[in-house]
Amino acid sequence: MSNKKLIKKLKDAYTSCSDCGKKYGVYSVGCSSVWEGKCDVCGETKPVTEARDYGYFITSIRKLTLEDNAAKSNSQTKVKQV
Numbered sequence: 414m415s416n417k418k419l420i421k422k423l424k425d426a427y428t429s430c431s432d433c434g435k436k437y438g439v440y441s442v443g444c445s446s447v448w449e450g451k452c453d454v455c456g457e458t459k460p461v462t463e464a465r466d467y468g469y470f471i472t473s474i475r476k477l478t479l480e481d482n483a484a485k486s487n488s489q490t491k492v493k494q495v
Contacts, residue, residue, distance in 0.1 A: 416477045423470040423477075426453035428461040438467025 414422075423437055433454035434440065445462040452461050454470075464470060 416481045420474055420477050420481075422454060423474050426464045426470065428453050429464050429467055429470075430455065430457065430459045430461050434462070434464075434467035437473040438464070438470045439472055440466065441468045442466050 428450055429438070430452040433452055437454065445466045447460045447462050449458065450461040451458050453464070
């Protein structure tokens, strides 16, 4: 999955399983309400909670955005050098 698609998916996510939450976010509360549902990140049906409990994935969104910007910058530099 491209960074742009993943960024959009993370920004749009309302629910997250703990696997995706730990992978893309930082757990920010002491206790979460959990229910059986579809994770908006991986699409699997499993115990989920709200994305806000993982800081709305802001850490990964920022990291992926920086990676995208660096890749764009590098590709523009290569074009200018040719």
